[in-house]
Amino acid sequence: MNSDRFDPRDAKLVIAHIVFAFVALFIGGVAGLLQGMVRSGTITLPADIGYYQLLTAHGVLMALIFTTYFIVGFLFSGVSKTMGGALLPAARRMAWIGYWLMSIGTVLGVILILLNKATVLYTFYAPMMASPYYYIALTLVVVGSWLSGYAIFYQYIKWRKANKGQLSPLFAFMAVVTMLMWQIATIGVAAEVLLQLIPWSFGWVDTINVLLSRTLFWYFGHPLVYFWLLPAYICWYVVIPKVIGGKIFSDSLARLSFILFLLFSIPVGFHHQLMEPGISPMWKYIQVVLTFMVIIPSLMTAFSMFATFELAGRARGGTGLFGWMKKLPWGDVRFFAPFMGMLIFIPAGAGGIINASNQMNAVVHNTLWVTGHFHLTVATSVALTFFGITFWLIPHVTGRTLTKQLNRFGIIQTLLWCIGMFFMSGSMHLVGLFGSPRRTSYTTYNDHPEAILWMKYHVAMAVGGMILFVAVILMMYILFALMKTPKGECEFPIAEVSEHAEPTPKILERWSLWIGIAVVLILIAYTVPMAGMIMNDVPGSPGYTTW
Amino acid sequence: MHIHRLERIWLIFGISMLFLFLLVLGVGTFVWGMAPPHSGNHHSFDPTKVEEHAPFDKPGLKKIGENHYEAVMTAYVFSYAPDVIEIPAGATVDFIVTSKDVVHGFQIPGTNVNMMVLPGEVTEISHTFDKPGEYLILCNEYCGAYHEVMQARVIVT
Secondary structure (H helix, E strand, O other), rough: OOOOOOHHHHHHHHHHHHHHHHHHHHHHHHHHHHHHHHHOOOOOOOOOOOHHHHHHHHHHHHHHHHHHHHHHHHHHHHHHHHHHOOOOHHHHHHHHHHHHHHHHHHHHHHHHHOOOOOOOOOOOOOEEEOOOHHHHHHHHHHHHHHHHHHHHHHHHHHHHHOOOOOOOOOHHHHHHHHHHHHHHHHHHHHHHHHHEEEEEEOOOOOOOOOHHHHHHHHHHHHHHHHHHHHHHHHHHHHHHHHHHHHHOOHHHHHHHHHHHHHOOOOOHHHHHOOOOOOOOOHHHHHHHOOOOOOHHHHHOOOOHHHHHHHHHHHOOOOOOOOHHHHHHHOOHHHHHHHHHHHHHHHHHHHHHHHHOHHHHHHHHHOOOHHHHHHHHHHHHHHHHHHHHHHHHHHHHOEOOOOOOOHHHHHHHHHHHHHHHHHHHHHHHHHHHOOOOEEOOOOOOOOOOOEEEEEEEEHHHHHHHHHHHHHHHHHHHHHHOOOOOOOOOOOOOOOOOEEOOOOOOOHHHOOOHHHHHHHHHHHHHHHHHHHHHHHHHHHHOOEOOOOO | OOOOHHHHHHHHHHHHHHHHHOOOOOOOOHHHOOOEEEOOOOOOOHHHHHHOOOOOOEEEEEEEOEEEEEEEEEEEEOEEEEEEEEEEEOOOEEOOOEOOOEEEEOOOOOOOEEEEEEEEOOEEEEEEEEOOEEEEEOOOOOOOHHHHHHHHEEEEE
């Protein structure tokens, strides 16, 4: 068997995940388009569909389903490729069970949203109480993703046993960190759903501790965004250098940055709760400090990326201070789409620092600024990187080629996405600074003069949304066209480490050490404030259905 | 572990900036008293019996000093009580707010007043209204089908 050929059984698994992801993106995109038009006063919905139902569907399908399916599919592709050329039978079995659990959960969840039984958005804040089956549906999605993680751990452990003393492939190492972080992070939401929401929504208990439920949610909610980002970083570190004909700048720094994400992305959830009562300013500030620590690995990543670009550009004959930039393969969508994602991560990250800046959060908290922020981070930096991966991953696993025409469509798709996002996210940021709230249907607040001034920005948001929707349709076309291109070879780009890089220290794979530090940091950040929430004999809240 | 000289400079600069930002935030919070809104201590009470607990047994606007007021308010689907507050320009208002049902927001666009209102908890924030006008209080946390109409006014004359 040709060693470069992707295992056909794993190909099926990868395709199943990626296609499911894009179907979710499409339905979520329809919801997003309609939301933009409703909010700007362009259309009114028929009476039996609510704005907040669309918003719930959009959030769940985009933030939870599109991302998780794509991530799992992408990680499996790289794990299969770099650790033995095929998943072990037990790993593949676990992966499929995970896939079906997640899919049952998704379908059940979407049905409940459509039935208006779960119009609680994807953050499902208590004491708004959805159907218990909505919480069960989300549980199935999370448990399914756990099984995918176990499959990756299993493959990794077996690989290390068979390759004693060898450094694990960088892709595999990063996949393990991503899934390990996910396991630790989802403990919070699992505790919230299993111990609080499900018993309460079935009526087995009468009340719920609201502050505790929110804290458990955000214990999970912030690392969730790093769960989206880390696979994009895998592409940036491992894939992009190969695409541009360069090498990985430093294997050890790449691994170190992932370890720092494992340590610092979890004990930081309070920066989503800065404006809320019941948590003392001291504990909020401590988590703000930890939040700022998680910026360090992103600074490292930014340096590595541009170092790789410059080295590759110079190797291709670029000269002068910036002449090497001209030598980068701008016409290659496998580079161009993720590159635009990286570029946009600069303002996106700066916005994130503003959001996390303790008292400064008061200016932007729960305004459209925040919506604008994560439409740059997850919906541009991460999404464009995932699109960029799709262009080679689908042809690679199906034994086809990326045609010139589809490459060109990909470039157009990327540009459309950036233009649409410029209008949509740009106006969200601006109008958010003026105070326009997020997650709110069309309103002028009884014609309050300030709220009327916001409307033109809401119209610009809707225009951006329409451009983005065209880009989603084009991406769907490209996805299915990629499965019909001529047979041939399309590389799975895995870069080699630069010969100038130092050998990687073994300590980076001492998992007990890193998990131990992560647990200690979590205990420091959460023990005292959480104990306060639990031990004060807080009277709980009954459930409400307010939609 | 070896780190390239340029990367070391970049990281030292970046990390120093982060600590500088943190210092500014810390001084603002703990020295100048600009902590994010909170309840001075953890007041928890039964959220279904809001009216039985002080100060919510007597909601409304109360003058507590020279041009200084206390606004005791409740948030509920889909309004606030009281829903109009009238004060003279230059007045400082201490807002003391809780929820009678789900989680709500409390934001006054054009000011730094922005906070979460949770059932069973009390959130407090102060603001001085220097300019006359009709200020909008809006709910910025999704609370149900008519979330977008939830509002109140501060009328400064």
